[in-house]
Amino acid sequence: GAVVSQHPSWVICKSGTSVKIECRSLDFQATTMFWYRQFPKQSLMLMATSNEGSKATYEQGVEKDKFLINHASLTLSTLTVTSAHPEDSSFYICSADGTSWQEPYEQYFGPGTRLTVT
C-alpha cells in the first residue's frame, strides 16, 4: 500500500515551453501533497505544499507563476513548469501526506521526474 506514482519519469523539453508533471496516490487519498526539487548531490528542497481544493503554499524563493500547482482531487496533484529554462533542469519529486496515528509525519514519495530543458 501507500504507492505514489509520477508521470512522466523523464522529460526533455525546449527552452520556453511548458511541462506538466503528474503525481498520483494510487491506493490512498491525500489531502496534502508536497513538491520537492533536487539538484545533483544536494538535498531535497521543498518547493510547495499542495492542498486539495485550495491554492498551493509556496516556499520562500519559489516563483508561483512559474511553478503552477493544481491539486484537483484527493489522488492527483500536478506541477506545471511554465516557460522552462535550462536552469529549471532538475529532479522533481512529489510526496503524499501519509499521516496516520502510527507515523504522524510520514510522507510517501513518488519515484521522481527528471526534467532536462535544452
Add this chain to the structure above:
Amino acid sequence: DQQVKQNSPSLSVQEGRISILNCDYTNSMFDYFLWYKKYPAEGPTFLISISSIKDKNEDGRFTVFLNKSAKHLSLHIVPSQPGDSAVYFCAASGDAGGTSYGKLTFGQGTILTVHP
C-alpha cells in the same frame, strides 16, 4: 540557512559491521525526525522515525537515537548489508500547531557504501 545538516557526505563500512549516520539540526521547534533511504533516480523510502519525546527507537537492524540537548540524531544499522548501500537522508518536521506542520526539512544526505 541549512537547518538540518548531515556533515558526512559519504560513509564506507564492511558488511556485518555497524553503520552510524549522523544528523544535526538547529531549529528547536523540530519535534519529529525521520530517516529516508534513496536510490539514484528514485524517490526516498521511509526507514524509521522518532518523536522528540523519545531518545531511542528501534526497528529490526535500524535504531535511531535522539539527543535533544545537542540537537543531534543518529541512525545505526547493525549488521550492515551490501543492500543497505544507498543515500540516507534525515528529515525533520515542526510542531503540529505551527505553520510548518507536515513539512519536512531534509539534510544533504550521506552516501553509504557497504562492502561485501
